[in-house]
Amino acid sequence: MTGRTASDGPDASGAPARGNGTARRRGRPPRTESAGTRDRILDTAREEFALRGYEKTSVRGIAKAAGVDSALVHHYFGTKEQVFEAAVEVAFAPVLTARNTVLEGPLDEVGERMTRMIFGLWESPVTRAPLLAIVRSAVNNEIAAGVFRRLVASQLLRRIAGQLDAPDAELRAELAAAQMVGIAMIRYVIKVEPLASADPELIIGRVAPVVQRHLTGP
Amino acid sequence: MTGRTASDGPDASGAPARGNGTARRRGRPPRTESAGTRDRILDTAREEFALRGYEKTSVRGIAKAAGVDSALVHHYFGTKEQVFEAAVEVAFAPVLTARNTVLEGPLDEVGERMTRMIFGLWESPVTRAPLLAIVRSAVNNEIAAGVFRRLVASQLLRRIAGQLDAPDAELRAELAAAQMVGIAMIRYVIKVEPLASADPELIIGRVAPVVQRHLTGP
Structure with missing residues (x-):
C-alpha cells in the first residue's frame, strides 16, 4: 500500500542511516527501499518511545534519529x-x-x-x-x-x-x-x-x- | 526540629493559601504556623507529583501552588x-x-x-x-x-x-x-x-x- 511515494527516495536530511547496520543505497528498487525505510523508522520509534516514553517522544525526533524527513514518518504511519x-x-x-x-x-x-x-x-x-x-x-x-x-x-x-x-x-x-x-x-x-x-x-x-x-x- | 526559622513567617509571595481551606493568619504562633505550612506544602507536592509525575514536577511549581517561596520548601524538605x-x-x-x-x-x-x-x-x-x-x-x-x-x-x-x-x-x-x-x-x-x-x-x-x-x- 505504501510501496511507492514521492518522498520514498533518499531523504533530504543528509543524516546518516541508523539501525541494523543497513546503509541506504540509491540504486535499490523502490519497494525494497520502502520496506527497509519503514522498518528502520519502526525500529527507531521503538527505541525512542522505550527511552523517553510517549509524551517526550516526537515524530520529528524519530525522523531525525532514523535519518529521514518527518513527512515520511507521517506518510507511512500517520499521527x-x-x-x-x-x-x-x-x-x-x-x-x-x-x-x-x-x-x-x-x-x-x-x-x-x-x-x-x-x-x-x-x-x-x-x-x-x-x-x-x-x-x-x-x-x-x-x-x-x-x-x-x-x-x-x-x-x-x-x-x-x-x-x-x-x-x-x-x-x-x-x-x-x-x-x-x-x-x-x-x-x-x-x-x-x-x-x-x-x-x-x-x-x-x-x-x-x-x-x-x-x-x-x- | 523545624519549629522556628527565618523563613517561617508569612511568605513573601503574596499568593493565596491553598489546601484544606486553612487561610494563613499572621498572628498564629510560629510552631503552629510551621506545621500548617509544612502540611500544606506536602499536600500540594502530592497533588503535583500525582498529576505530573516526578520529572515534570519542580520545587518551584510546588512552592507556587502552595503559595510559599521555593526556599521554604527546600528548608523543610531539602532536594x-x-x-x-x-x-x-x-x-x-x-x-x-x-x-x-x-x-x-x-x-x-x-x-x-x-x-x-x-x-x-x-x-x-x-x-x-x-x-x-x-x-x-x-x-x-x-x-x-x-x-x-x-x-x-x-x-x-x-x-x-x-x-x-x-x-x-x-x-x-x-x-x-x-x-x-x-x-x-x-x-x-x-x-x-x-x-x-x-x-x-x-x-x-x-x-x-x-x-x-x-x-x-x-
Missing part, C-alpha cells in the same frame, strides 16, 4: 499515536501468533503456557524494549493507555477469555494478566531485588499455578 | 527527591501502622488481610493520589524508582517477609506484592475493563487466596 501503535504492535505479534500455542493443548496447563509466553517476551531484548515503551507510556499518558487497552485487552485478553468456559472469563484473564504485569513492573521496570535477579524458571514455577488458578480455578 | 519521598511516605504510613494488623492474627488468613489493606489504600482518595504519584514517577524516573524501592521493598515487604518462616520469604512477599501491583496498574492506572469497574469484594475474593499461596503455600 504520533499511530506511530506508537505500530511500534508497539510488534511486541504483541509473537503473542498473537503464539496464542494458538498458548490455547492449544490441555486446559489444565494453560497457566504455564501463558506464563512462559509472557516471560519469553520480557526476557528477549527484541520485545522487552517495546514492552517497556508501552508500560512507561501508558502509565503517564491517556493516549498511550488507550493503545495498551486496545492491544492488550482487546487483542490478547479477549482471545484468551474466549477459550475459557466461564461467565467471568474476561475478569479471569485480566487477573491472570495482572499477576504478570505486576511481576514485569517489579522485575523489569522498577527492579526490586530479589525478584529482579531471580532465575526465570524459579519465578515461572511460582507464577504458573497462580495464573492457572485465575483462569480455570473455582 | 526534590526528598520532597517526593516525604510526599509519598504518607501513603505508606497506614501500611506501616497497619502492618501489625496484617501480621497479627492467623497466618492462614494473612493473604486476605494484606489484600484488604492494599485495596483499602487504593480505594481511598487520600492515599490513591500519592500511590499514583509513586507509580507514575517510579516507572519513568530512576530517582523515583529508588524511592519506591526504599519505601516498598525495604519498609513494607521486608517486614512482611520477616514474619514468614521460609528461606525465600522476600521473594514470596514480592510475588504477592506483584499480584497487587498488577491489579493496581490495570484497575487504577490504565483502567482496563471489566477489572476497572469490578466490585472490590469480588476482586478481593479472587486475589486473597493467591496472595496467601505466595506467602505461605508450598
